[in-house]
Amino acid sequence: MTTRYRTEAINDDGGTGVSRVVGGMTVPVTNPLSPDADLSRSNPEQLLALAWATCLDATLQAIVKKSHRTRVRVEVELQDSPSRGGYEFHVTAFVSAEGRTIAETEDLLTAAHDRCPISRLLQGAATVALRAEGWAG
16 A cells, blocks of 8 residues: 555643644644633544544545535534443534535535545444535535
8 A cells, every 4th residue: 555645643741731743733732521621722522523524525525526615514522421431422524515405415425425534434433423414605
């Protein structure tokens, strides 16, 4: 296999402090469950939502060859995990495509979810959902 790109992120502060990309950005992070959470800082939920929304929409744009606009909105919820203990993410991607019906958008979403590298990581997870929406502009 050919490596097309490689990056590395490091966190040695836990949920409150900084996470950083080697040779790149530093992201101040906070634990959103902490009573003194600094909500101006990011958290894993936001970073997951941002990463998947970006990757999935870039994949949609590659599929439609930029012939029209697409939009991806990702919601991430941190929920208790009664069966396993601790917490788990419940993640939903909402996709809309300008000038496309819901059925056409569902087809695009299926194709993009099969092709997007982050979607491939998430595929088959019981706490991941996909939804097609009408174009909201």
